[in-house]
Amino acid sequence: MELGREVSFPAGARIFEEGGRADHFWVIRDGGVNLDIHVPGRRSAVVETLGAGRLLGWSWLCPPHQWHLGAEATSPVHAWEFDASEVLALCERDPELDHALLTYVVEVIGRRLRAARTRLLDLYGPYGSGSPG
Template identity: 85%
Template sequence: MKRSGVLAAIPEGPRERLMGLSREVSFDAGTRIFEEGGRADRFWIIRTGNVALDLHVPGRRAAVVETLGPGRMLGWSWLCPPHQWHMGAEATSPVRAWEFTASEVRELCERDHELDHALLIYVVEVIGRRLRAARTRLLDLYGPYGSGAPE
């Protein structure tokens, strides 16, 4: 199987140790996986299907800022205190994923510095991408001239 996303970003040994902590889960289309502001005590690596990330917008329905597919990590808030979700997530199709308990992964990272480094680099990239996506989406919704993204 060709690796992509987070699994491609982690070297083989640490990846095997991480995957030893996983369990397989599935979500039906339309399932709310987590809510913005909730306790971030786990994360997922999507195997199949798609998940929409959304932001609460007062007085309106949630704004979808990004859609994640296979290979992508769902949830990074488990890594950074105060361990609360910064967005909400909903399965937009049937989803199969590997689920990880945050406390177990944080404990493993304390012992496995190669895994810790690879995950931190990947999560920082994810945070940057999601911040840009959220900014663009909110400007499209509320800016007088849209996002102003380069053409």
């Protein structure tokens, strides 16, 4: 947490765009953020909504360090922002932190992948995702 700094985003602010350079990440303190994916010929599809305590951004960890999704504040957001290069340097010096952070981020990636798959099937699959609600 010593590397984090407090930031805020107003409702409607685009925090990052799919394909942009991923060099920061955030832990949301309060507020809501929609994660969306570009759909050619249509408006972007919201694949997940994040709230307090959730990690916003994981693409900083994986080359080519470009956002895989876009993010927009749905309400005023307060968060802790972290510079990816500083966190990665700290992880190089602390293998336990590196392992714990990587384990956590892999879990987040898995959840986001499942959410994106389900949402896209609901929107564009002939029978939806098949999941209730």
